[in-house]
Amino acid sequence: MSAEAVPGPDGPSGAEGPERSLNSGAASPVSVVACPDGPLLIRGDFELVGADGQELPRTRRTVALCRCGASVLKPYCDGSHKLTGFRSEP
Amino acid sequence: MKQPSARGDVSALVLATIAATVESAQDGLARLGAVTRAAVAGTPDILHDDDLQLALFCLYELHYSGIDGAGDDWEWNPDLLRVRQCIEAAFEARVRDEVDLGDLPGTTSEAVCAELFRLTGDDSGPSMSRFVSKSASNDQLREFLVHKAVYQLKEADPHTFAIPRLTGRSKAALVEIQADEYGNGLPARMHSALFARTMRELGMDDTYGAYLDVTPAITLASNNLMSLFGLNRRLRGAIVGHLAAYEMTSSQPNRLYSRGFKRHGYGENATEYFDEHVEADAVHEQIAGRDMAGGLVEEDPRLLPDVLFGAAAGLAVDTLMTRHIMDAWESGGSSLRRSEAMAS
Known part of the structure; x- marks a missing residue:
């Protein structure tokens, strides 16, 4: 079993930056993957809030956020980018 | 899962075999091997063959939630696995025929x-x-x-x-x-x-x-x-x-x-x-x-x-x-x- 990529019980080491403010669980760095021609995939410990600062309904840890504008589940992706032919590169 | 109804000789023999004990099923197992080979060789299209697909489904089911009345020791029975592999080989070959991969992309x-x-x-x-x-x-x-x-x-x-x-x-x-x-x-x-x-x-x-x-x-x-x-x-x-x-x-x-x-x-x-x-x-x-x-x-x-x-x-x-x-x-x-x- 490899433990190299796993944060220790005290969270990520100081070398990875300042400790984040988290609402639950052990600290793990947030990553945002800009999926080519698709959504933004967000992993890790993060809060997703509306303009009023209230947390948005969320049922899974890792989410895909719409960036083509066509989703009917915004802010989440519903796969519509494949139907509209959305391109992330100019 | 409750025992399904057989759809032909192979599935009938599979169901009868797993409903018996390993010790009492030896004659049936020998017959099952021969019947399966003949059915696999003779099927017009294994993808639409009710008897063979049901037999295979039941053999796989032993690895999932099991089948009512079938002993757990059937799961890794070598004779039964041979029957499964006989159907599997024909099934896989048929599916490979159905698929054309074309040019392969890069490996990134x-x-x-x-x-x-x-x-x-x-x-x-x-x-x-x-x-x-x-x-x-x-x-x-x-x-x-x-x-x-x-x-x-x-x-x-x-x-x-x-x-x-x-x-x-x-x-x-x-x-x-x-x-x-x-x-x-x-x-x-x-x-x-x-x-x-x-x-x-x-x-x-x-x-x-x-x-x-x-x-x-x-x-x-x-x-x-x-x-x-x-x-x-x-x-x-x-x-x-x-x-x-x-x-x-x-x-x-x-x-x-x-x-x-x-x-x-x-x-x-x-x-x-x-x-x-x-x-x-x-x-x-x-x-x-x-x-x-x-x-x-x-x-x-x-x-x-x-x-x-x-x-x-x-x-x-x-x-x-x-x-x-x-x-x-x-x-x-x-x-x-x-x-x-x-x-x-």
């Missing part, structure tokens, strides 16, 4: 992911989801659930067999997807549980295998394909590709399925299964394509053809299943083996 994660999206976007078969959305009758919705129930009541299980065969990035990705499939720790949120609720909402029996006797060979073949890929380590690339293809062809169809059930006045208890998949699989398809399938190929580039084969095979067999169902419906009939079983 992005290239694999892009090719999987291209492959799944190209799928030009008949559209069950558009039909269900706009035209399916209430009886057809129930038939649709019968076909889906074989997999969806054990949703994710065949692909879970791959977990110990993967490492690193692809393993973490598969587990991330499966955790969602299994409800993230909440039994009522398991996709199989959501599907069972949909069945109950339509007044159907949500017991696993309740409608197996009316389920046609091609639907069993679609399920047997996943078990073939999931239970053979040499096909770990194929089971990964298969899952990626399933995730990539799910979000939009499930939105349309949900609409079809709403059209008939069904509420959230019936539609939540489909609605959940719209959002979940828009996440899963990205993880599956890039991290699971792409990650696996980056780690072992030799698996690239198998990953694409698994994806293409899943699409090809499911296209045949959809065609079977739509052809039956278009001619005003039932896609099931005996329609009276659905009338109750």
